[in-house]
Amino acid sequence: MIEGTSDNFENEVLKAEGLVLVDFNADWCGPCQMMKPVVEAFGEEHKDVKVVSVNIDDEEELSDSYEVSTIPCLVLFKDGKEVAREIGVISPKKLAKMLEK
Amino acid sequence: MQDKIYDVIVIGAGMAGLTAAIYAVRANKKVLVLEGKTHGGQIITTFHIANYPGLPKVSGVDLMNSVYNQAKELGAEIEYAEVMKVKDEGEFESVITEDFEDGSDEGKYLARTVIIATGSSERKLELENEEKLTGRGISYCATCDGGFYKDKPVAVVGGGNTALYDALYLADVASKVYIVHRRNEFRGNAFLVDKLKTKENVEFVLESVTTKLIGEKKIEGLEVENLSHEKRTLTVDGIFVAVGRVPATEIFKDLVELDEGGYVKAGEDCHTSREGVFVAGDCRVKSLRQLVTASSDGAVAATEAVHYLK
Structure with missing residues (x-):
């Protein structure tokens, strides 16, 4: 999983071709810790999707610009554009279903 | 099988x-x-x-x-x-x-x-766009999401201990905290209410029900109505819902x-x-x-x- 920062976000996410899943999370957030292995397993299974983790405490600017106000928050980008968003804990199946959108 | x-x-x-x-x-x-x-x-x-x-x-x-x-x-x-x-x-x-x-x-x-x-x-407010705006200003967990509202105005809806604890927590983070409750008295502990009364940035909006969420892409305000059917819009960036489970x-x-x-x-x-x-x-x-x-x-x-x- 790539650590997303305000320095690399443009290259890793916005200018990336294809699908990128961004996981906005924080260390103190229990539901985020529960989602972490689910997101990692998803990345292993879907090699065509790049997975980027953004720590909202370190990257306040990024979470603000995507209007993240509840975590965990998963945002799926396609060719740099947001195509789907899920908040809270979700099952592996619901996460995979984001790809259908 | x-x-x-x-x-x-x-x-x-x-x-x-x-x-x-x-x-x-x-x-x-x-x-x-x-x-x-x-x-x-x-x-x-x-x-x-x-x-x-x-x-x-x-x-x-x-x-x-x-x-x-x-x-x-x-x-x-x-x-x-x-x-x-x-x-x-x-x-x-x-x-x-x-x-x-x-x-x-x-x-x-x-x-x-x-x-x-x-x-x-969590019990919902049952207002239009509530689901759409959840995670975009609406939250059901102050200690989880309160940090996103540093120096911003917020509202807490509810009258039980969860609402009062949420409001106390948010009073130290947010610029302003409105507590919206449909009754004149709180179900929650009196000492929490007393403590909240000492906070300068906390305002009680009592005998009022929530009638409308304002904002298309994110929360920009909350419309409430009191017993005399007077409407008022609270300008807030976040709404914390604590109306039970x-x-x-x-x-x-x-x-x-x-x-x-x-x-x-x-x-x-x-x-x-x-x-x-x-x-x-x-x-x-x-x-x-x-x-x-x-x-x-x-x-x-x-x-x-x-x-x-x-």
Whole structure:
């Protein structure tokens, strides 16, 4: 999983071709810790999707610009554009279903 | 089909459900736990659990991962699929999940006994766009999301202890905190109200109901109406909803008896109105909803299910 920062976000996410899943999370957030292995397993299974983790405490600017106000928050980008968003804990199946959108 | 028949199917992988699974597998039963989200239940939002005997300061996540591993290592099967329906099929109950399609075996399991352990979820305001704006200004957990509202105005809706604690927490973070409550008095502890009254940035908006969420892409305000039908718009960036919890029992209403609040009717023996169906944890009618009582219910329900199977 790539650590997303305000320095690399443009290259890793916005200018990336294809699908990128961004996981906005924080260390103190229990539901985020529960989602972490689910997101990692998803990345292993879907090699065509790049997975980027953004720590909202370190990257306040990024979470603000995507209007993240509840975590965990998963945002799926396609060719740099947001195509789907899920908040809270979700099952592996619901996460995979984001790809259908 | 044979492999999809279980002695015990537990619905929900929180503390009650996973404890039930532990007790049932240890009694040599074939056990499946079905969970629609992640395992762990409501307690995973708690950073430090202070009142669980023997494990002071354990985090909800660490405790529940440990309980999950324990259930799994003992032999319980755990599947992540939301249960949509439980139907009477004579000798068995059939448990249908979101994966079920007509004519296939996928997403259908047969249970000799069922333990309902679905817990509860936050009560909503029931206003237009509420779901769309959840995570975009609407939150049901102040300690989880309060940090996003540093120096911004927010509203807390509700009159119980959760609302008052939320407001106290937010008063130290946000620039302004409105407490919107439909009555003139609070159900919550008086000392919390007194404490809030000393905070300069807290304003009480009493005898008022919420009527409208303002904002298209994110919350920009909350419209409220008082007893004289006067409307007022509070300019806020965040709305924290603390109007109680509702049991997640909607899908069981035709299977077992529920009380008027939607809780599954059962005594301390966890027997529901239907033979072979048991209930454990927060979704059962009871006076104290805590981690220990959820765990206790799980043990009782599983033991009763095992007796029933004999």
